[in-house]
Amino acid sequence: MNAPAPPAENLRAALAGLLDGLPPRQASQAVERLIASYRGATPTDAPILRDRADVAAYAAYRMPATFEAVRSALEAFADAAPRWVPGGHTDLGGGTGAAAWAVSAVWGGERPVTVLDWAEPALALGREIAAANPELRDVRWQRSRIGAALTLESTDLVTVSYVLNELTAADRTALVDAAADAAQAVVIVEPGTPDGYARLIEARDRLITAGFRIAAPCPHSAACPIEPGTDWCHFSARVSRSSLHRQVKGGSLAYEDEKFAYVAAARFPVEPAPSRVVRRPQIRKGQVLLDLCESEPSLRRATVTKRHGDLYKAARDADWGDTWPPSGPAV
Numbered sequence: 364m365n366a367p368a369p370p371a372e373n374l375r376a377a378l379a380g381l382l383d384g385l386p387p388r389q390a391s392q393a394v395e396r397l398i399a400s401y402r403g404a405t406p407t408d409a410p411i412l413r414d415r416a417d418v419a420a421y422a423a424y425r426m427p428a429t430f431e432a433v434r435s436a437l438e439a440f441a442d443a444a445p446r447w448v449p450g451g452h453t454d455l456g457g458g459t460g461a462a463a464w465a466v467s468a469v470w471g472g473e474r475p476v477t478v479l480d481w482a483e484p485a486l487a488l489g490r491e492i493a494a495a496n497p498e499l500r501d502v503r504w505q506r507s508r509i510g511a512a513l514t515l516e517s518t519d520l521v522t523v524s525y526v527l528n529e530l531t532a533a534d535r536t537a538l539v540d541a542a543a544d545a546a547q548a549v550v551i552v553e554p555g556t557p558d559g560y561a562r563l564i565e566a567r568d569r570l571i572t573a574g575f576r577i578a579a580p581c582p583h584s585a586a587c588p589i590e591p592g593t594d595w596c597h598f599s600a601r602v603s604r605s606s607l608h609r610q611v612k613g614g615s616l617a618y619e620d621e622k623f624a625y626v627a628a629a630r631f632p633v634e635p636a637p638s639r640v641v642r643r644p645q646i647r648k649g650q651v652l653l654d655l656c657e658s659e660p661s662l663r664r665a666t667v668t669k670r671h672g673d674l675y676k677a678a679r680d681a682d683w684g685d686t687w688p689p690s691g692p693a694v
Contacts, residue, residue: 370496374430375603376496379435381419381488393420393449397559418484422459422492425525429461429552430468431600432623433524435504435684436552437469437476439579439630440627442686443635447485451475455538456509456526458482460489460502466520467498475518479507510534524552527562543573548629549693555597563596566595567626575628580684582635582658589662596656596685638663643683651678655687 371543393416404687439449448470454462457478466476476499478488483511487505493499507513509526512536521542527535553559564587567577579586580598589596600621641662650668657663665687667678677689 365588370464370498371603372436373432373495374461374464374492375427377492378422378426378649378673381422395425396653397564414690415484415488416509418482418488419457421485422488425660426459426461427604428600428619428621431465431602432621432625433462433465434468434524435598435600436550436579436623436625437465437522438623439684440471440550442627442633443578443627443633444548445634447548447629447631448472449504449518450519450597451517451518452522453477453479453545455479455480455513455515455521455523455542456529457522457524458485459543460493460499460504461681462498462522462524463489463493463502464496464627466522473498473501476558477516478502478504478538480504481506481508484583509538510538513538513541514598515541517545519546520548520550521546522550522552523566527551530560531602533622534560535562536569539569539621540573543570543575547629547631548578549575550625550627552623553601553624555595555624557595560597560624562623567628570626570628575630575632576635577626577628578633578635579627579637579642580625580636580656581660582638582656585661588656588660591595595624597622598641599623599643621651638687640681640683640685640687643682645680646679651675651681653678653681653687 388643409670418562451474452466460478463476463478478486478489483506490504492617493502510530523538523542530538549570551563553563569586587596601622602619602621604617604619638655638657639654640653646650653665653667655663655665667675669675674688681687
């Protein structure tokens, strides 16, 4: 018997053909509007995804990137809580269900899943796409206003991906508080921009105040050591592009890098990284420069040279976002 395809492959296959029958000009216009909404800083009080054309364009343009960013955040969380598996999952503002696919990729198996969104066309298409993943066949797709009036049932894991930028400050506060009240673990992902990072830090602070421990990416639950306005913490996930994806996004490369910021927090004990690589490592002749966020908390540049032996080899293989060191004492 052939093994089932991984969720990422299933998702790519399910997305193929979504734009069949949709005039290319209409798809391009929908993508351009979605790009403006995604990058914009102005909250909206209406769903960004309005109809089937919008949702199809969104799924082709954004769903693979959202999946990879959320999966990266969840994998970092799983590393910090290696003995924990969510028994239930609620995705707030989940649209077509990218986060549900990502949870399935990190922790296989069926579980109760609820996707809440205020755009009915997104939920309908999410249900259609999820038919390609047996682990998502019983997902509950529920229309709900995401904001101050939100009420949630208790669950193990709540995810919030690329949603805070669509909300007013009051609604962001209400959403984070509702997630904290309902869940044992909360994972929030935002665009890897200064504004996305600022929203993420606000949410992180509220989770800590609510009694959560930070599992990732931070090695600590203290204040972020980045001086406000000088820099921002974000990471990168490599996204494979299908031919359909390249067509919709107007690109020719077989991949793209999705920049994102995230926080993963839990009410139970976690084992955060001793330090984390927060910039792309710089490999030079005989040495590797690693920018690290450390548990003190502090930011530090570590220089790893050939004299460090196996640690130097590990540094050459290290990637942006990785735990450091892989094992043993810090450099």
